[in-house]
Amino acid sequence: MNNNLIEEFKEKKVKIGSLEISPPTFLAPIADISDSIFRQIVKEFGGVGCVFSEMISADALTRGCKKTALMLNFDHTEKPIFFQIVGKDPLRMAMAARMLEDLGADGIDVNMGCPSKNVTKSGGGSALLTDLKKAEEIIKTVRRVLSIPFTIKIRAGWNENSLVYNEIGKIAENEGVDAIFFHGRTKKQMYSGSVNYEWIADLKSRVKIPVIGNGDIVDREESLIKMLETKCDGVMIARAAIKKPWIFKEILEGKEVEVETLLNIIEKQFKKLKEVYPENLAKHKMKLFLSWYSRSLPHGKKIRLQLNDAKTSSAVFDVFLKYKDNLK
Numbered sequence: 001m002n003n004n005l006i007e008e009f010k011e012k013k014v015k016i017g018s019l020e021i022s023p024p025t026f027l028a029p030i031a032d033i034s035d036s037i038f039r040q041i042v043k044e045f046g047g048v049g050c051v052f053s054e055m056i057s058a059d060a061l062t063r064g065c066k067k068t069a070l071m072l073n074f075d076h077t078e079k080p081i082f083f084q085i086v087g088k089d090p091l092r093m094a095m096a097a098r099m100l101e102d103l104g105a106d107g108i109d110v111n112m113g114c115p116s117k118n119v120t121k122s123g124g125g126s127a128l129l130t131d132l133k134k135a136e137e138i139i140k141t142v143r144r145v146l147s148i149p150f151t152i153k154i155r156a157g158w159n160e161n162s163l164v165y166n167e168i169g170k171i172a173e174n175e176g177v178d179a180i181f182f183h184g185r186t187k188k189q190m191y192s193g194s195v196n197y198e199w200i201a202d203l204k205s206r207v208k209i210p211v212i213g214n215g216d217i218v219d220r221e222e223s224l225i226k227m228l229e230t231k232c233d234g235v236m237i238a239r240a241a242i243k244k245p246w247i248f249k250e251i252l253e254g255k256e257v258e259v260e261t262l263l264n265i266i267e268k269q270f271k272k273l274k275e276v277y278p279e280n281l282a283k284h285k286m287k288l289f290l291s292w293y294s295r296s297l298p299h300g301k302k303i304r305l306q307l308n309d310a311k312t313s314s315a316v317f318d319v320f321l322k323y324k325d326n327l328k
């Protein structure tokens with residue numbers, strides 16, 4: 001029965017506006033992580049139907065911020081690719097969305113779920129769940145300027161006493177949004193507790209546009225099945241993909257990847273990070289990735305301890321190379 005669910009899912013397509021995505025699996029937007037280099041790694045393992053960029057501030061993009069420009073790189077092998085924008089000013093959001101459409105995005109997603117203080121204090125991300133009028137204005141304004149698929153990514157509400165996912169779902173459906181990505185937690189929960197599958201099933205039963213379930217998918221046997229039982233039209237994965245960029249292949253085919261393969265990938269990725277980014281950003285990203293990857297590597301804790309002292313990107317690379325040598 002469960003295996004049937006997965007077999008059916010593998011063959012499924014989800015229609016998001018003019019796009020048909022198959023399998024209906026999505027790499028989530030992940031700040032600082034889901035850049036072009038990482039998206040290509042995930043695509044190479046296979047099993048992912050569509051990738052998302054990290055969130056891009058509409059303000060920063062439309063004001064020509066240099067660091068934001070580095071977030072715009074993508075390669076044709078990543079397609080179809082959605083770019084995600086974050087902000088609260090409808091006109092700036094629309095301007096950013098158009099710039100990204102012109103750049104070659106296959107779809108635009110608006111972030112209405114980010115719980116981080118940096119984002120919510122200026123009214124974006126999950127703060128929009130407390131101001132549905134503003135959320136509706138953003139949706140209408142962005143929809144009007146786009147000819148490519150347009151989606152929103154939400155949480156359930158600010159807290160358990162203010163669940164708005166059905167209201168925002170209706171607004172989205174009425175205003176021509178093509179799909180909803182739903183992380184089944186509230187803003188208040190941040191990443192604690194567990195995802196609420198009932199909320200996802202509830203939203204799915206009330207709107208006609210596709211609902212993509214997101215939250216806590218880490219394996220094939222349990223969490224994927226639970227998410228598919230909500231009858232969602234597709235699944236989106238973030239954290240498990242950072243630890244295991246082959247997670248999509250693993251949940252669809254049930255195949256694990258050997259440590260040796262991951263080590264080779266890290267080495268290639270780190271060389272590219274050093275090439276593409278300025279030193280400080282390269283160092284920051286390498287530390288971040290190594291600390292996530294270390295959670296699926298044997299004796300990974302040793303790596304995390306050594307990372308504290310690494311002051312340059314080359315020093316981070318050395319931590320990795322020493323670890324790799326010691327494993328032999």
Ligand SMILES: Cc1cc2nc3c(=O)[nH]c(=O)nc-3n(C[C@H](O)[C@H](O)[C@H](O)COP(=O)(O)O)c2cc1C
Nearest residue numbers: 028029030031054055111183215216217237238239
């Ligand atoms: C480090 C990190 C960065 C994230 N960045 C973004 C982001 O840029 N935009 C967004 O909509 N969600 C972001 N998220 C949320 C994820 O996309 C996803 O909704 C959440 O992690 C739940 O999925 P998971 O259980 O598969 O990790 C981020 C999550 C993490 C852990």
